[in-house]
Amino acid sequence: MTSTEFPMFSRRRLLASMAGAAVAGSALVSAVPSAVAATDDDLAAEAARGLLLTIDNNTGEFANRSVHLYIVGSKGDRQVRVTRRGALAPVKLSDNRANGFTDYAIPLAARGRTTLRLPFMSGRIYVALGHKLKFKAVGGGDGRAALQHPAGWVESDPNYPVLHDFVEFTHNAAGMFCNTTMVDMFSVPMMIRLNGAKDHNTGRLRDGGRARVFRALRNHPEFSRLVVGDRRVIAPSHGLDTGRFPKNYFDPYIDRVWDTYRDKRLLVRTDAGTFTGRVRDHRLTFDGPASVSFAKPSTRDVLFCDGALAAPNDGLTGPVAAVLGAGFNRSTLVSHRKQPTVRAAAFYDTAVTNHYARAIHAATTNGKAYGFAFDDVADWASYIQDTAPRHMHLTLTPF
Incomplete structure (x- = not known):
């Protein structure tokens, strides 16, 4: 790829299939209509031929029983999620429980690695440490069920107290296209790896990298309020909208x-x-x-x-x-x-620069990160793709 060529599925293109809107302090992700609607039979078939996905918990601080996984997104014109048994299921309003939220958590294996199948879909793989996330199924603008996603930068969001993060992906007939993203916030250190036509990996932090990011921004006057304890650092874009970052900084x-x-x-x-x-x-x-x-x-x-x-x-x-x-x-x-x-x-x-993105790039072993939406310019984003993928690995790396 040349320095000015944009990836087939950059974060911006991936999110083109996920139209975000703020609803009750959370991110509502609405499916984009397609020419062919996905039926329940289609969803079952997709799960059967999915890409092998292995999750490794190397945090060193959280046991497998304290790690909760969520795979949610869109397939065609439907919002979908991967079930505990690895099936692809549509999001339904009836999935909301008595507390008003769904429980789409996929538990990790009692010990060691956890292996699933990742079907054709675009979406996010969330990890929550210590506590579960609260996703709410709501009626979308197109009349179909949609999900309110966590908004870790909004104090009123029910998931604000929960330590969590996510990676983004598009998996389709053309291949697997995925990234570790810090465009919204930085919290849980994770790396991704793809085995396929080649062996690719990205997202790994240097030893002590997470602490370095927190320390660098905590010590910077304009960026210090973006640091939320030891839980996360909010991106300055969201910080600006929530009063944590100067509106005239740049x-x-x-x-x-x-x-x-x-x-x-x-x-x-x-x-x-x-x-x-x-x-x-x-x-x-x-x-x-x-x-x-x-x-x-x-x-x-x-x-x-x-x-x-x-x-x-x-x-x-x-x-x-x-x-x-x-x-x-x-x-x-x-x-x-x-x-x-x-x-x-x-x-x-x-x-005057984006010191948030600067700190995150400095913390990664290959210098690549997704610190802002156009960070893929000149190929500096933590993004990988493979047109013949066989196996995807998501590793929660040491804090």
């Missing part, structure tokens, strides 16, 4: 970028060609394979890689927006007029 750097490119040209190389941009009439406007233009973003736009930096899947504006989003978060746009910057040594080299 504004001085954004101003510098706009000032710099009033008199200079910014070059952005994509698979569609090279775009040349300058600030004209308060907008950063590019010429090249097409004319694309961006309003001056806010700090929130930078952190969420959205708003003025939204990236449509059009092959033109989208790739330029992704490169700009990465350049802002990594603070390389002023120092490097040719983008994307591909050398990690040049990233985060200013006082």
Whole structure:
């Protein structure tokens, strides 16, 4: 893969099949309609030919009986989950128990490794340590049942006290595409491995890496409130929305970028060609394979890689927006007029930068992490894929 080529199923494309909306403080994930509806027979067939999935609990702090696994997501036009017996089942409102929540937890084996089958679906594998998560089945906008997912960055969410985290995946006829993500928060150290046409792995932390992340951010004035005890670090994007992070944090750097490119040209190389941009009439406007233009973003736009930096899947504006989003978060746009910057040594080299992403990347053994939505630019995300997968491993690594 070239430095500017985006993966077939980056986190952004994976989440295109999971439309998020805030409901009662939780993330509601709604299935996207498809041409063919998935029947119950289809779901049973998918489970039978699923990908081998092995879970290893190497936390050193939690016994297998204290680890609860959840595999939830979408299949076609339906919200689905994997049952304790490894079957694929639709989400149903009747799954809610007397307490108002489902119990979709898959227990680990009493000791040693746990092996399941992962069917064709897009979704998340959640792990909860010590206590179970509370997923609520609700009526979706399309009339079908949907799930409210945990929102660990919202204090009113019933899962806020629970130590938990997740990985994301799309498994289909084209292969397996998965990532460890810290775009929303960082909590449980995990790594993933794929055996298939090749052997791939990502997500492993350096010894003491989790503690280093917590310590680095706890000691940084603007980022310190993102640290929630020893439970998790909330991403600055969500921190901004919940009052834990300054709403104008990136504004001085954004101003510098706009000032710099009033008199200079910014070059952005994509698979569609090279775009040349300058600030004209308060907008950063590019010429090249097409004319694309961006309003001056806010700090929130930078952190969420959205708003003025939204990236449509059009092959033109989208790739330029992704490169700009990465350049802002990594603070390389002023120092490097040719983008994307591909050398990690040049990233985060200013006082105003995404120190959250910086700390997480520094903690991983291969330097790769998903610290913000466009972190896959120049192939620095903790993302792996295989078009002929045989076996997936999820390992909970030492704290």
